Amino acid sequence: VEKMLPLINEINELKKQQDTVILAHSYCAPEILLGVADFTGDSFKLSKDATTVQQKTILFSAVRFMGETAKILNPQKDVIIPGPLTGCSLADSITGKDVEELRKQNPDYTFVCYINTTADVKAACDVCVTSGNVMHIVETIPSDKIFFVPDALMGQNIIDEMKRRGVKKDIKLYNGCCYVHENYDPDLIQFFRSQNPNLKVISHPECNPSVAMLSDYVGSTGQMVSYINQQPKDSCILLLTECGLNARMHYEHPDMNFIGSCCMCKYMKSNSLENILEALRHPEKAEHISLDEGVRVKAKKCIDAMFKYAE
Numbered sequence: 001v002e003k004m005l006p007l008i009n010e011i012n013e014l015k016k017q018q019d020t021v022i023l024a025h026s027y028c029a030p031e032i033l034l035g036v037a038d039f040t041g042d043s044f045k046l047s048k049d050a051t052t053v054q055q056k057t058i059l060f061s062a063v064r065f066m067g068e069t070a071k072i073l074n075p076q077k078d079v080i081i082p083g084p085l086t087g088c089s090l091a092d093s094i095t096g097k098d099v100e101e102l103r104k105q106n107p108d109y110t111f112v113c114y115i116n117t118t119a120d121v122k123a124a125c126d127v128c129v130t131s132g133n134v135m136h137i138v139e140t141i142p143s144d145k146i147f148f149v150p151d152a153l154m155g156q157n158i159i160d161e162m163k164r165r166g167v168k169k170d171i172k173l174y175n176g177c178c179y180v181h182e183n184y185d186p187d188l189i190q191f192f193r194s195q196n197p198n199l200k201v202i203s204h205p206e207c208n209p210s211v212a213m214l215s216d217y218v219g220s221t222g223q224m225v226s227y228i229n230q231q232p233k234d235s236c237i238l239l240l241t242e243c244g245l246n247a248r249m250h251y252e253h254p255d256m257n258f259i260g261s262c263c264m265c266k267y268m269k270s271n272s273l274e275n276i277l278e279a280l281r282h283p284e285k286a287e288h289i290s291l292d293e294g295v296r297v298k299a300k301k302c303i304d305a306m307f308k309y310a311e
């Protein structure tokens, strides 16, 4: 804390001086979320927040696809990503060209992409979704043939959920997956449940369907936070998502007992107070998001379709 406080103070001073707003995803380190971020949350909330900010620069403590989403929606803003590892195993698993190829082979399918994709992929798809609205959107869109890219595990969770809801749609999948969430396995849940039958298991839809099936609640990072906020104070919780959210929940609910292992996303965790400060001190050396205007306009249509169906 002693070393962090001067960094937090300098960042907060510089961001005011430089007309910069800081957005940070829930998986970032607590010192970023609690110390310097103006907006925090899941991908959907942050993409909405990005459309409301007044400042001329958005410093996005997250990964590249989130910065691209902010730029797609606000082309006039300067969007900066501070971390050195800006990838995401899902966003890196498919290109716009791959989607165009799949479209040729599946001309009568509606292409639905997860928000964890590049601007090129969004530009080649029809509707974007986030972990929080994917089930609602897939159920609602007026199409019986859906090609979902790129997360195969989330895709299988969609197929299972549509079956439960009695929705008959032909859903094809790609083969991407998140290297963090694929690690969780159902044996871990069975083991902790055998020790504590009152355990509440909460997981992200990027987890394997065998994990989602055994969970009491499955949702986006924002939805998981809301669900935890409604639990009794003395709850015992197994939270199966990136460890940044576990850290934040420990802090916000000191009486709850959070158990389980921590799977870390090296991309999200490559953001730090040090590189946020560096990006503010030397913006000319930082990574600024720049997009081809034709790609941006098409990608915006795909995101706007999400806003329309998410309502």
Ligand code: 13P
Pocket (backbone or CB within 6 Å): 026, 041, 042, 043, 044, 116, 130, 131, 132, 178, 204, 206, 219, 220, 221, 222
């Ligand atoms: P959320 O939209 O739930 O925050 O998920 C983003 C993400 O990258 C999960 O791994």
Ligand code: SF4
Pocket (backbone or CB within 6 Å): 063, 087, 088, 089, 090, 091, 116, 178, 179, 180, 181, 206, 242, 265, 266, 267, 268
């Ligand atoms: Fe991508 Fe997985 Fe990291 Fe989320 S946790 S940013 S899906 S690699």
